[in-house]
Amino acid sequence: MAMNAVRICPSILNADHSRLLEEIGRVATADLLHLDVMDEIFVPNKTFSLEESREIISASPIPVDTHLMIINPDEAAILYAQAGSASVTFHLEASSNPSQTLKAIRGAGARAAIAIKPATPFHEVEPLLDDLDMLLIMTVEPGFGGQSFMSDQMGKVREAAEAISRLTHHKPWLQVDGGISLETIGIAAQAGADTFVAGSAIYKADDSTKMIAALRAQAQEIHNA
Numbered sequence: 250m251a252m253n254a255v256r257i258c259p260s261i262l263n264a265d266h267s268r269l270l271e272e273i274g275r276v277a278t279a280d281l282l283h284l285d286v287m288d289e290i291f292v293p294n295k296t297f298s299l300e301e302s303r304e305i306i307s308a309s310p311i312p313v314d315t316h317l318m319i320i321n322p323d324e325a326a327i328l329y330a331q332a333g334s335a336s337v338t339f340h341l342e343a344s345s346n347p348s349q350t351l352k353a354i355r356g357a358g359a360r361a362a363i364a365i366k367p368a369t370p371f372h373e374v375e376p377l378l379d380d381l382d383m384l385l386i387m388t389v390e391p392g393f394g395g396q397s398f399m400s401d402q403m404g405k406v407r408e409a410a411e412a413i414s415r416l417t418h419h420k421p422w423l424q425v426d427g428g429i430s431l432e433t434i435g436i437a438a439q440a441g442a443d444t445f446v447a448g449s450a451i452y453k454a455d456d457s458t459k460m461i462a463a464l465r466a467q468a469q470e471i472h473n474a
């Protein structure tokens with residue numbers, strides 16, 4: 250039996266948007282559906298409006314993990330929580346009052362999470378650990394799927410995992426996002442990540458159910474070792 254649960258979160262960013270409902274159905278054996286919201290300001294790409302996000306959330310057979318890559322997330326975050334996201338993640342770099350935003354997300358009934366970009370050091374988010382249900386350490390520059398995994402982020406993942414292990418009351422999940430595949434998931438699991446976003450690895454696979462199981466097995470094996 251696993252001591253630490255492993256969670257796999259397929260990102261629909263690189264799914265076929267012309268048949269999204271079918272694409273969402275392909276990943277029903279995963280733990281959370283990862284929904285990347287981009288505003289073309291915080292990142293050079295635009296995706297899913299709030300209305301589209303609502304439709305995706307209501308169509309998804311599994312809980313939705315919303316990743317906001319938008320400026321001024323402090324007001325918008327609560328709308329995505331109210332829309333039924335199981336979890337709402339916003340970027341520390343974009344927030345002017347992260348601690349209040351985390352509270353607002355929790356108040357609306359969702360798990361509250363913060364993401365940090367590759368250039369943001371862990372110590373900037375560390376004071377907020379107690380208020381976090383999940384910390385997302387980006388393993389690519391946010392904006393696009395299909396980029397290469399940045400293994401130079403693993404020191405930060407290890408630092409975060411150590412800080413989390415020292416917490417006594419509660420343990421936020423530690424998520425990585427970007428370039429996760431069968432080749433890289435073990436590296437991230439070894440560094441201490443327990444929650445894995447995978448976009449192209451899952452959607453480019455012929456059998457996404459098998460790929461989800463294989464990714465889970467690789468990460469689980471490391472956590473059990």
Ligand code: DX5
Binds near residue numbers: 260261390395446
């Ligand atoms: C990138 C997004 C990711 C992306 C991951 O900014 O946050 O969630 O979809 O895609 P892959 O797994 O292809 O790197």
Ligand code: ZN
Binds near residue numbers: 260284285316
């Ligand atoms: Zn993402």
